[in-house]
Amino acid sequence: MEPIRNPKLADAIAEHLEQMILEGVLRPGEKLAAERELAEKLEVSRPSLREALEKLQKRGLIEITKTGTVVAQFMAMMTEPLAAMMQSNEQALIDYLEYRGLVEGEAARLAAIRATEVEMDAIETCLNRMRNAHKLDDPTAEAEADIDLHVLIYEAAHNVVLMHVMRAFSEMLHGGVFYSRLQLYTRPGVRDVLLEQHLAIGAAVLARNPDLAAEAATNHVRATAATLAEIREEQVRVARALRRMGRSEFVTH
Numbered sequence: 001m002e003p004i005r006n007p008k009l010a011d012a013i014a015e016h017l018e019q020m021i022l023e024g025v026l027r028p029g030e031k032l033a034a035e036r037e038l039a040e041k042l043e044v045s046r047p048s049l050r051e052a053l054e055k056l057q058k059r060g061l062i063e064i065t066k067t068g069t070v071v072a073q074f075m076a077m078m079t080e081p082l083a084a085m086m087q088s089n090e091q092a093l094i095d096y097l098e099y100r101g102l103v104e105g106e107a108a109r110l111a112a113i114r115a116t117e118v119e120m121d122a123i124e125t126c127l128n129r130m131r132n133a134h135k136l137d138d139p140t141a142e143a144e145a146d147i148d149l150h151v152l153i154y155e156a157a158h159n160v161v162l163m164h165v166m167r168a169f170s171e172m173l174h175g176g177v178f179y180s181r182l183q184l185y186t187r188p189g190v191r192d193v194l195l196e197q198h199l200a201i202g203a204a205v206l207a208r209n210p211d212l213a214a215e216a217a218t219n220h221v222r223a224t225a226a227t228l229a230e231i232r233e234e235q236v237r238v239a240r241a242l243r244r245m246g247r248s249e250f251v252t253h
């Protein structure tokens with residue numbers, strides 16, 4: 001017997017899931033629970049759920065694969081070509097940091113005002129992860145926690161435009177499009193300063209102090225830009241010195 005389909009129900013499920021993707025509750029790349037489980041939780045039939053998922057797949061919001069259903073990286077259509085153009089382009093890096101300087105402070109301000117209790121907890125957990133990675137001298141884990149903290153703040157700002165755009169940029173940052181985070185994190189003294197800056201942002205958001213949160217986040221981006229400029233200058237200096245050196249200086253006499 002053909003299972004009964006309820007198109008209105010499928011629409012309602014699709015709309016609900018779409019809202020969750022829009023609001024950032026479901027994140028690009030995240031795998032959804034198995035169909036059976038999801039149908040049970042939503043208290044709907046599996047055919048209705050499947051129909052809803054197919055609707056979302058057609059609109060490019062999810063991908064249905066053999067191993068499960070995944071929220072699509074729908075921003076990648078825009079960011080991948082952009083990343084390719086921006087990769088190792090110096091002016092793009094400067095512009096990126098200027099843009100982040102404009103947005104980051106306001107995101108933190110909104111997060112301090114709008115964060116839910118659940119989001120506050122997530123920010124606190126992330127700060128603890130960052131402290132631990134710092135203590136363990138693990139620059140990779142610390143840099144990961146850095147990106148996560150910023151994304152949590154974008155989410156807590158409760159502005160879906162800001163969240164999706166900034167999340168897409170942080171994916172690019174993750175891929176090393178703008179600069180090497182490891183290069184930043186392994187630079188002597190920088191890790192301590194970054195930790196302090198992140199803790200200051202987190203503390204201000206958790207204390208629900210919008211002005212302080214905005215100030216801390218803006219300072220953080222400015223300081224990062226300054227450090228990256230220093231790294232760049234050093235690289236230019238070394239390259240220049242290397243060019244000046246002749247063959248005779250590389251070999252023993």
Ligand SMILES: [Zn+2]
Pocket residue numbers: 146147150198220
């Ligand atoms: Zn940061």
